Amino acid sequence: MQKTYYDPADLKKFSKISDWNEELGEKFFDYYGKVFEAGALSEREKSLIALAVSHTVQCPYCIDAYTGDALQRGITKEEMMEALHVSAAIRGGASLVHGVQMMNKVNKLEM
Amino acid sequence: MTQKSLHKRNNKLAQSQEQLDFLANGIFKNGELPTFKTKLAETGIDTLTAGSLEVLQINVGYMCNQVCEHCHVDAGPDRKEIMTKDTMQQCLEVIKTTKAHTLDLTGGAPEMNPNFRWFVEEASKAGIKDFIVRSNLTIIRANKKYHDLPDFFKKHNIHVVSSMPHWTQGKTDKQRGKGVFNQSIQALKDLNAVGYGMPGSNLKLDLVYNPSGAFLPANQSAMEKDFKHALLDDFGIQFHNLFAITNLPISRFLDYLIASENYEDYMYALVEAYNPQATKSVMCTNTLSISWDGFLYDCDFNQMLELPVNSKIKHISDYNETLLNGRQIVTSQHCYGCTAGAGSSCQGNVA
Ligand code: SF4
Ligand code: SF4
Numbered sequence: 300m301q302k303t304y305y306d307p308a309d310l311k312k313f314s315k316i317s318d319w320n321e322e323l324g325e326k327f328f329d330y331y332g333k334v335f336e337a338g339a340l341s342e343r344e345k346s347l348i349a350l351a352v353s354h355t356v357q358c359p360y361c362i363d364a365y366t367g368d369a370l371q372r373g374i375t376k377e378e379m380m381e382a383l384h385v386s387a388a389i390r391g392g393a394s395l396v397h398g399v400q401m402m403n404k405v406n407k408l409e410m
Numbered sequence: 411m412t413q414k415s416l417h418k419r420n421n422k423l424a425q426s427q428e429q430l431d432f433l434a435n436g437i438f439k440n441g442e443l444p445t446f447k448t449k450l451a452e453t454g455i456d457t458l459t460a461g462s463l464e465v466l467q468i469n470v471g472y473m474c475n476q477v478c479e480h481c482h483v484d485a486g487p488d489r490k491e492i493m494t495k496d497t498m499q500q501c502l503e504v505i506k507t508t509k510a511h512t513l514d515l516t517g518g519a520p521e522m523n524p525n526f527r528w529f530v531e532e533a534s535k536a537g538i539k540d541f542i543v544r545s546n547l548t549i550i551r552a553n554k555k556y557h558d559l560p561d562f563f564k565k566h567n568i569h570v571v572s573s574m575p576h577w578t579q580g581k582t583d584k585q586r587g588k589g590v591f592n593q594s595i596q597a598l599k600d601l602n603a604v605g606y607g608m609p610g611s612n613l614k615l616d617l618v619y620n621p622s623g624a625f626l627p628a629n630q631s632a633m634e635k636d637f638k639h640a641l642l643d644d645f646g647i648q649f650h651n652l653f654a655i656t657n658l659p660i661s662r663f664l665d666y667l668i669a670s671e672n673y674e675d676y677m678y679a680l681v682e683a684y685n686p687q688a689t690k691s692v693m694c695t696n697t698l699s700i701s702w703d704g705f706l707y708d709c710d711f712n713q714m715l716e717l718p719v720n721s722k723i724k725h726i727s728d729y730n731e732t733l734l735n736g737r738q739i740v741t742s743q744h745c746y747g748c749t750a751g752a753g754s755s756c757q758g759n760v761a
Contacts, residue, residue: 311678342632371621371628373636375578 310360343372350379351386412450413477415486416662424484426716431632433659433743437674443681447743453686458739460708463731464696467514467710468501468603469493470526471702474518475552478586480620480663480715485518492522493702498529500704500726505536508731510698512540516710519549534566542569544618547597548590560604570606571612571653572598575622577640585622598647607649615648620655624672627752628681656680658711658747677743683750692748694739700726707738715744 317324335345346368353361369379416424423429437443444452471492490579493501505513513533519545520526530573535540543563561568574594574716575585582591598615599606607615618639620626634652641647657663659676667673698719704726707713717740723730 311682318511332424337632367625368628370623370625373581373619373628373633374578375576375581 307357313360343374346372347374347378347382352380355386355390356381370410379408415477415484415488416665417484418486418488421665423661423668426714428713429459429660429664430717430742431506432664435531437677438743443677444449446741446743449684449746450741452691455689457688458689458692458745460698460735460737460739460740461695462735463508463698464509465512465514465693465698466505466508466510466730467697468560468700469516469702469710469713470498470518470523472518473493473522473582474546474576475522475549476519476546476569476587476590478662479666480622480657482587482658482661482663482711483518484661484714489518491702492524492703495525495528497702497704497726498532499527500729501700502529502532502536502693504726505533505538506728507517508538508680511538512542513538514542514544514697515654516544519546521545521559524661527562528590530562530566534568541567541569544571544573547572547574547594548586550597550600557600560586560600560606562694563601564604564606569603569616571616571618573618573620575620577644581622584679591715595645595647596609598641599645600648602646602648607647609648611654616651618648618653618655620657624667624670624676626656630654637693649682656747656750658744660744661714678745680746680750683748684746685749688749688751694748698734708737711744711747715742717742718734 314328316325317328328350335342340348340350348368349361350365353365366379390398412590434445436757438445442735450457471484472483472489473487473492474481474483474489475487477486489547496592515526515530517523523529530541530543534723545563550556562568572594573586574582576582579591582594583589586594598607601615604613605611606613619627619633619637627633630652633654637652638649641649646711659667659673659680664673667676668735672702694712697709699707699710699713701707701713706721706726706729707712707717708719712718718724719734719737719738721737
């Protein structure tokens with residue numbers, strides 16, 4: 300058993316997921332590839348969204364992959380960090396907005 | 411920012427044999443990654459072969475006003491290798507008879523060769539269709555004596571190809587040195603002012619982009635759009651095409667890869683991006699590279715690795731195009747840089 304849960308080398312093995320279920324694996328990778336093609340959004344915009352979401356889901360593989368992808372596309376550090384703050388703001392906001400629920404409950408229960 | 415060439419610093423990687431040994435050992439020796447030859451064979455390719463010559467590339471010297479971190483030439487102000495007028499004379503004889511449609515002058519900063527202007531004037535008389543000078547832009551602003559280069563280029567209908575690693579100052583200066591961005595912008599404005607790079611203009615101005623770090627370039631046409639948009643919006647600058655070039659793991663870029671512990675990952679990325687289609691049109695299949703001292707190489711990279719052409723004809727003084735056509739290309743692991751993804755040559759993506 301490996302000593303750590305995450306190994307950077309495992310990222311390269313992602314496609315092996317299909318080895319144990321070819322049909323679903325291939326469907327997923329087809330879908331994945333299609334999602335990142337330029338459409339109404341550019342590939343560059345999609346890359347930044349992916350980078351931000353990677354941090355939200357805290358996936359080290361995705362962070363590794365999409366940081367590299369952003370650099371390749373000439374996306375600047377400033378753009379990357381701003382995208383991250385968007386994800387952090389939503390994430391923080393998501394906690395905080397539930398405060399309204401808490402307040403409602405308190406207001407209901409308290410005399 | 412590096413201030414001196416590897417040669418000046420007595421760095422062992424200044425020796426081409428050290429670089430070749432490094433590229434032959436480690437992950438390529440222990441079988442972790444296939445050597446370039448093995449990879450070619452796996453994809454049914456015996457060897458790379460030169461077709462008929464289309465591009466004659468002449469390196470007129472390794473002296474440069476810049477010391478870019480990624481430079482595959484290990485160029486800089488401290489390099490003294492400069493093509494003499496005698497060798498230029500020999501080149502001119504070849505230029506007069508070659509079937510190549512493109513003549514490509516490179517360096518270092520080719521403009522720093524004391525006989526550069528004379529050579530361009532003479533060479534342009536041969537009437538080669540496309541006459542490229544690779545200008546690093548800052549040279550135009552470096553000294554008063556170079557300020558009129560845009561006019562000089564225009565007079566001889568030179569096709570200017572210039573490097574620009576990014577459309578922002580931070581990334582550019584990091585790779586090429588402090589102040590490079592602003593000077594390059596000014597030089598581009600100077601070129602635009604005489605008509606270079608303008609829409610519909612015959613005065614061709616192309617930019618070369620290579621990544622400022624241990625990663626591969628993204629899609630060339632998407633990068634071109636981003637560059638055009640940013641340079642026009644921010645500075646009112648126009649240019650024709652953008653060529654995206656992969657950094658090859660040799661010379662100063664190899665030194666950087668090793669020092670930053672990116673070498674293995676970078677080689678993995680290159681091997682993973684290997685595209686057999688790109689092997690058909692890599693630069694060496696239609697180019698011949700001539701060094702400052704008149705020796706012949708398959709490409710500028712092989713020149714820096716001192717891997718001479720695999721032919722009886724080794725020097726410009728014995729030049730024979732027919733005998734050189736069809737030669738086997740000399741390759742090593744650095745060639746993975748040319749076959750990655752959409753491929754890469756001095757003209758950008760090839761596949
Ligand atoms: S990359 Fe070009 S401009 Fe930079 S040091 Fe090398 S030759 Fe000079
Ligand atoms: S480095 Fe590129 S151009 Fe040079 S020999 Fe190798 S494949 Fe050909």
